[in-house]
Amino acid sequence: MHATRRQFLDGSARLALGPIALGTLLRGESSASGAPAFAPKAKRVIYLCQSGAPSQIDLFDPKPGLAKRFDEELPESIRRGQRLTTMTSGQDRFPIAPSIFRFGRHGQSGATVSELLPHLAGVSDELCYIKSMHTEAINHDPAITFLQTGFEQAGRPSLGSWLSYGLGSENENLPAFVVLLSRGSGRPNCQPLYDRLWGSGFLPSRHQGVKFLSAGDPVLFLNNPPGVSDAGRRRNLDAIAALNRSHHDAHGDPETLARVAQYEMAARMQASVPETADLSGEPESTFELYGPEARVRGSYAYHCLLARRLAERGVRFVQLYHMGWDQHNALPKQIRGQCRDTDQPSAALVTDLKQRGLLDDTLVVWGGEFGRTVYSQGELTADNYGRDHHPRCFTIWLAGAGIKAGHTHGATDDFSYNITEDPVHIHDLNATLLHLLGIDHERLVHRYQGRDFRLTDVHGEVVKGILG
Numbered sequence: 001m002h003a004t005r006r007q008f009l010d011g012s013a014r015l016a017l018g019p020i021a022l023g024t025l026l027r028g029e030s031s032a033s034g035a036p037a038f039a040p041k042a043k044r045v046i047y048l049c050q051s052g053a054p055s056q057i058d059l060f061d062p063k064p065g066l067a068k069r070f071d072e073e074l075p076e077s078i079r080r081g082q083r084l085t086t087m088t089s090g091q092d093r094f095p096i097a098p099s100i101f102r103f104g105r106h107g108q109s110g111a112t113v114s115e116l117l118p119h120l121a122g123v124s125d126e127l128c129y130i131k132s133m134h135t136e137a138i139n140h141d142p143a144i145t146f147l148q149t150g151f152e153q154a155g156r157p158s159l160g161s162w163l164s165y166g167l168g169s170e171n172e173n174l175p176a177f178v179v180l181l182s183r184g185s186g187r188p189n190c191q192p193l194y195d196r197l198w199g200s201g202f203l204p205s206r207h208q209g210v211k212f213l214s215a216g217d218p219v220l221f222l223n224n225p226p227g228v229s230d231a232g233r234r235r236n237l238d239a240i241a242a243l244n245r246s247h248h249d250a251h252g253d254p255e256t257l258a259r260v261a262q263y264e265m266a267a268r269m270q271a272s273v274p275e276t277a278d279l280s281g282e283p284e285s286t287f288e289l290y291g292p293e294a295r296v297r298g299s300y301a302y303h304c305l306l307a308r309r310l311a312e313r314g315v316r317f318v319q320l321y322h323m324g325w326d327q328h329n330a331l332p333k334q335i336r337g338q339c340r341d342t343d344q345p346s347a348a349l350v351t352d353l354k355q356r357g358l359l360d361d362t363l364v365v366w367g368g369e370f371g372r373t374v375y376s377q378g379e380l381t382a383d384n385y386g387r388d389h390h391p392r393c394f395t396i397w398l399a400g401a402g403i404k405a406g407h408t409h410g411a412t413d414d415f416s417y418n419i420t421e422d423p424v425h426i427h428d429l430n431a432t433l434l435h436l437l438g439i440d441h442e443r444l445v446h447r448y449q450g451r452d453f454r455l456t457d458v459h460g461e462v463v464k465g466i467l468g
Helices: 005-012 017-027 064-069 118-122 140-149 159-167 230-251 254-277 284-290 300-312 331-355 426-436
Strands: 044-050 103-106 111-114 127-134 177-183 317-323 362-367 371-376 387-390 394-400 407-409 419-421 446-448 451-453
Touching (some): 044 159, 044 300, 044 331, 284 300, 300 331
Parallel strands (some): 044 317
């Protein structure tokens, strides 16, 4: 091999999982590519990312005492001079906006859930709510980048890419990492999402997420062009592979072999992806479970059902993004739409996985990039308000493999503004997800430009209190 000095040093210092994974893919094996550091509880992840930041005060973290404090100024002793976004920093007042929605206790666990989420409330005994999440980013793009990659600036590998790199795929005919996007009805023209959120960063490019489309072929260029037969495409692939291997022999660039593997995966996906995305064989009871939009391609309900099909076929990481949770004004109206989109399908996914025995080794995560303020952004009335970004505390939930079901972790103050018990940082969450997959987050490392990188950087502690 005629490798450059940089390529040699970079390749020799990498974690052993990387080369093992590449060798596995090139050999066409369907087993996991890297042995976990210890016995995993989870084999795969379905991550339901609610882009825009759901309001914890209106969904999961009720503060009934605020009803008597409507329109009062948020005490400075609570705000403590914490930074604000430019959208509210110029306000003359910070009036308290109690949630207008009712809450109830549900299941044997007695979890408190908003009336907006009746289906989710019905499966609360399967869920673990973390009410003490916090982050550092206060605006959407750095916050969701931080949530997905462990770093606020673009360019790092996403969680799904790290898992593809560390564990590989269980199915040689489908990608290890699939991405699904839906647009919410609460605020359809919300902030956009960028492909780099599921990018592989400095990891080999074959570990990036494969986005399934909502119209046309599920994956771009999946079908043969007009006039090209399967046999002709096979000959083209063989010729391109020979050229790439020759280039690799001459220059030693590992990305060359990654391209060979990607082309071969694309060829295998021609049969596997259409079959997976075809819901016509699902019984009527399944569509009744996921709700009326489960037949609408591109909807959140459709994607939840598709996520189950991908999981049962061995896809390692399925990432759903549902946009539209950014309620700076007209929150009561907009959040109703978002909950209509997501409540029944999210609960159905948990139920469906459990019925099929998949919840035992599938980890489900639901949450956004930060929380919302207790004070109103803009005009406050008895039936309308908005909420600004709030990184100091927010709520997510998890279910499935290794998670303590029917449990609530952490607590916030009487204003849902500051954490009072068991804070959980984004790095702690990611360390815990990796732990459940059998990976020590401190050992999943990739050397790039002379430095060792990992998903949790130099931070992160496993949150033992949520482990079952």
